[in-house]
Amino acid sequence: MKFAVLVFPGSNCDIDCFKAVEETIGEPVDYVWHTATDLSAYDCILVPGGFSYGDYLRCGAISQFAPVMAEVAKAAEQGKYVLGICNGFQILTEARLLPGALLRNGSMKFRCHDVVLTVTNNQTPFTLDYEQGEEIVIPIAHGEGNYYCDEATLEQMKANNQIVFQYGDNPNGSLHDIAGISNERGNVVGMMPHPERAVNELLGSTDGKKMFTSILKAWRDQHDAANIR
Incomplete structure (x- = not known):
């Protein structure tokens, strides 16, 4: 299985994601610059944290127009995994690969600490190794x-089981305590907490490891099923 870690001007968690893949599952992983126009070689695309393009205009508002994002959309349409x-x-x-928007924290302060999350949906390719309702510690x-969306979108996400993680003690005012969501198909997930920073006891938690082992498990199951056919 091959992983791509995208790198935008201002990304600062790309190395964390790269090392997390190396340490947890040992699969091939490459850094991919934001000008790339071909992601066909990759099975999973990681879009890391940081301050892409300095967070000018809005967070992520400029990055959406980077050449690589057209390829991310194509990969998502093909059923590849995007985190x-x-x-x-x-x-x-x-x-628009995921619904809703991310607003300023309700406290108007930058929050940097561990939080307790509940795994609300353990049926995505990213959460298979977690128990439904499991509580995990992720920074x-x-x-x-x-997180914000309109009421109709929230009800649709609930109906489609698209809410993947919820905060135990909401740190930012997110609607419905949402910490992470998926698209309807389940192959694209976005989350504010950092699982790549929770893969070693030295970091204070290993609860993020199961996200990476889940991805590999889902990919292997998919390919085993294809080979049987």
Whole structure:
């Protein structure tokens, strides 16, 4: 399985994502610059956190127009796995690959600390190794993590089981305590907490490991099924 870690001007969690893939599952992983126009070689695309293009205009607002994002959309349409973390989540909403938007934290302060999350949907390719309702500890680091969508969109997401993670103690004012969501198909997930920063005891938690092992498990299951056919 091959992973791509996108790199925009201002990305600062790309190395964390790269190392998390190396440490947790040992699969091939490459850095891919924002000007890339071909992601066909990759099975999973990680859109990392940071301050892409300095977070000018809005977080992720400029990144959505980067050449690589057309390829991310194509990969998502093909059923490949796309995970946006923090600024990556913001980019995916700006690119309309996920519904809703990320607003300034309700406190108007940057929040950087561990949070407790509940795994609300363990049936996505990113959460298969978690138990439904499992509580995990993952760090956050954001100033614009306040998830918002209109009521109709929220009800649709509930009906489609698109809410993947919820905060135990909401740190930013997110609607319905939402910490992470998926698209309807389930192959695109965005989340504000940083699982790549929770893969080693030295970092304070290993609860993020299961996200990466889940992705590999889902990919192998998919390919085993294809080979049987």
